[in-house]
Amino acid sequence: MLDEKRKMRQLAEKLGISLTSIEEEVKLLHFNRLNIVDLMPEMLLMVRSLISTQTFAYKRKPIGVIEKGLFISFQNIFLTEETGKAIGKRALNNQPHVRIMPSHLESEVLFPRDVHIQQITILVELEYLKRFVGNDADKLSYLFVVEKTFWIEEFMSPEMTDLVAQLANLSTENILSEAFYRLKALELIYLLFSNLLKREKTEHQHLSNAEIDAVYLVRNTIESNLEKPLTKDELVKLGGMNELKLRRIFTQVFGKGIYEYYNHLRMQKAARLLKQEDLSVSEVGYQLGFSNLSYFGRLFEKHFGLKPKKWTDKNRR
The missing domain is CATH 1.10.10.60 (Homeodomain-like)
Incomplete structure (x- = not known):
């Protein structure tokens, strides 16, 4: 348990997040798994499976460790109907889902009480992501204009859900673990982008x-x-x-x-x-x-x- 809390603090420091103001709340988190994979300067990956004994939230400030990047959070959520009704405005969707936002956008991180969260969070540098997508980047051009404040939520496909569960439940380090996690992160991004291409067409504009x-x-x-x-x-x-x-x-x-x-x-x-x-x-x-x-x-x-x-x-x- 102490090792997981230490890892979380190390991640917070790398992302420029201060946990001092919520030191007591962090103690409420019970980790089944927490792994931070540093693939900088292209990516930073966090794999976690946790339950909070009380509901709390904190503000995630803009991230400066990557100048221009995307913050992508894949979540499997397991909650009771009673718990679901008690969650607030940007409630945790109780369907497996993924949220995408620019790394410079401030957001709220919510830990609802007695909710098991399996989460894969990927901070990825924008130019690296463009190279990964290649000539198809134009099809998802709205993702690469990070000066616009946008926020996207997408249902996860069964393939994404299974992959998140696989990573969240790994108990041992893999041989060539950095290569393994980079491969799995890109696989998740590929599956996500495949979903986004099926979306209803709409003009993407700045959102407050x-x-x-x-x-x-x-x-x-x-x-x-x-x-x-x-x-x-x-x-x-x-x-x-x-x-x-x-x-x-x-x-x-x-x-x-x-x-x-x-x-x-x-x-x-x-x-x-x-x-x-x-x-x-x-x-x-x-x-x-x-x-x-x-x-x-x-x-x-x-x-x-x-x-x-x-x-x-x-x-x-």
Whole structure:
């Protein structure tokens, strides 16, 4: 335990983060694993698996160790429904997800109580990333204009989720460990960029912290009300901006339109209920607000490639 805390302090110092103000809170963290891999000047990699005994947060200041870079955080989250309701504005999405932001952007780091977090955080230098992507960099040009303040959240594919779990659960150092971790970090970035290329097209514009907070409030409220879609007026009131602007910023941050995102969350929850609970297809459909079970079946098949019953037979243990 002391070794993990020492590693965290070493990382904080390298990133120019002061932990003095939250010294007592750091003691609340229980680490299953913490590994920091220094691949500078191109990359810095942190692998951690932890649980906090109390909820706390701290502000991460702009990072100066890399002049121009991206901060990419892959997270597997394991939380109870009760814990999920207690988390605030930019709540931890309880789906496996990844967040991307420029390294110069200040952000809040949140440790919710009794939530198991598996996290792979990659700080990567921008020119190195461009060379990695090569001639395809133009397809993701918005990522390389770090002067604009942007914030992106993306659902992780099963391949990314499995890779994060693999790295978070490694118990021994690998032969050629630096080469291993560099390879795995680039594999995660490759899988992420493959996902981003499937996003709904939208113009990427400068976002303020207030705008980011507003779309997270909308997203979190949608996630808490999957059995009934919010009306247009409710969405506009929550976001505090006109409908056109809200839809544009929502798509820019989350890569999907609001209604498409809502249906994606419903299908993900449907899959969890079918796999983990002793519920029938009709019970799951009605629980998620579907009065037309045929539509529920078609939507589920669109997302998972199988009708709910066949998917359940294949995946339920």
